[in-house]
Amino acid sequence: MVTQRLYGGIEGGGTKFNCAIGNGPENIVAEMRIPTTSPTETIHKVSDFFAPYLGQLHGIGLGSFGPFDLDSTSPTYGYITTTPKPHWGNINIVGMLHEKINLPIVADMDVAAAGVGEAKWGASKNDSHSLYLTIGTGIGGGYIVNGKPLHGLTSPEMGHIRIPHDLKLDPFRGACPYHGDCFEGLASGPSIQERFGQRAETLRDDDPFWEVEAGYIAHALANYIFTLSPKRIIIGGGIMQKDFMFPAIRKKMQEVLNSYIPHNTILRDIDRYIVPPALGNRAGVLGCIALAMDADMMR
Ligand SMILES: [Zn+2]
Numbered sequence: 001m002v003t004q005r006l007y008g009g010i011e012g013g014g015t016k017f018n019c020a021i022g023n024g025p026e027n028i029v030a031e032m033r034i035p036t037t038s039p040t041e042t043i044h045k046v047s048d049f050f051a052p053y054l055g056q057l058h059g060i061g062l063g064s065f066g067p068f069d070l071d072s073t074s075p076t077y078g079y080i081t082t083t084p085k086p087h088w089g090n091i092n093i094v095g096m097l098h099e100k101i102n103l104p105i106v107a108d109m110d111v112a113a114a115g116v117g118e119a120k121w122g123a124s125k126n127d128s129h130s131l132y133l134t135i136g137t138g139i140g141g142g143y144i145v146n147g148k149p150l151h152g153l154t155s156p157e158m159g160h161i162r163i164p165h166d167l168k169l170d171p172f173r174g175a176c177p178y179h180g181d182c183f184e185g186l187a188s189g190p191s192i193q194e195r196f197g198q199r200a201e202t203l204r205d206d207d208p209f210w211e212v213e214a215g216y217i218a219h220a221l222a223n224y225i226f227t228l229s230p231k232r233i234i235i236g237g238g239i240m241q242k243d244f245m246f247p248a249i250r251k252k253m254q255e256v257l258n259s260y261i262p263h264n265t266i267l268r269d270i271d272r273y274i275v276p277p278a279l280g281n282r283a284g285v286l287g288c289i290a291l292a293m294d295a296d297m298m299r
Pocket residue numbers: 159160176177178179180182183184185
């Protein structure tokens with residue numbers, strides 16, 4: 001029997017907080033987008049959204065931008081830690097929500113939540129091991145194993161790996177304040193804006209840079225395939241709104257792998273291996289609901 005218990009999902013992003021109530025893609029009872037302003041104002045509006053439903057909810061799932069401290073033994077558990085986003089550094093987001101919403105809150109990184117949503121209801125619902133990657137304002141990835149995001153010492157930071165950077169082809173030094181030309185430093189939306197002085201979405205579709213961008217993403221995917229061997233790779237985020245990027249990435253990735261992994265999924269079935277999120281722009285908030293549901297079932 002399908003559960004009728006309701007859960008809250010909060011996808012906390014740098015520009016907006018997506019909130020929803022429900023228990024699956026076919027049953028969203030209410031949803032709202034709240035602009036990300038100051039922590040106090042944003043959390044206040046989030047709790048106002050949930051207030052009429054509190055008696056019916058069995059838990060809240062929060063997927064937040066980071067870096068986000070998820071170590072339950074840490075004194076700063078539930079804090080957004082070293083973000084450069086103004087006003088949000090060292091903010092106890094889980095604690096602030098708890099003060100307003102007296103329900104169990106399970107928290108994870110935004111990309112991990114989106115990956116959990118896709119694994120429960122979306123593009124990777126039949127895959128034991130899947131990778132969810134977002135390429136937009138930042139770059140991050142969640143690796144989902146049997147429905148759960150992989151955590152180690154901290155959350156993986158897949159956007160900050162090193163990839164080959166041909167300075168003759170792309171002389172840009174990179175936009176990451178920590179590493180310069182790491183993957184995020186070379187391929188995020190802000191890196192494109194810094195190179196060309198215009199937003200990535202306004203860069204013409206026939207600009208030769210998109211080939212370079214597809215190459216960066218392909219190299220990163222090859223590294224994830226070599227180290228994690230996901231059974232499916234889902235890529236979301238603003239950059240991937242350009243549909244031509246998917247075929248370009250698939251082609252480049254086959255060149256990078258050079259037939260080294262003799263699996264038909266990669267050799268012949270790559271169109272179904274590297275895919276957009278099946279839940280679209282609801283992957284994140286549905287993933288947060290999935291986190292809350294899974295935590296409730298473990299109780
Ligand atoms: Zn970096």
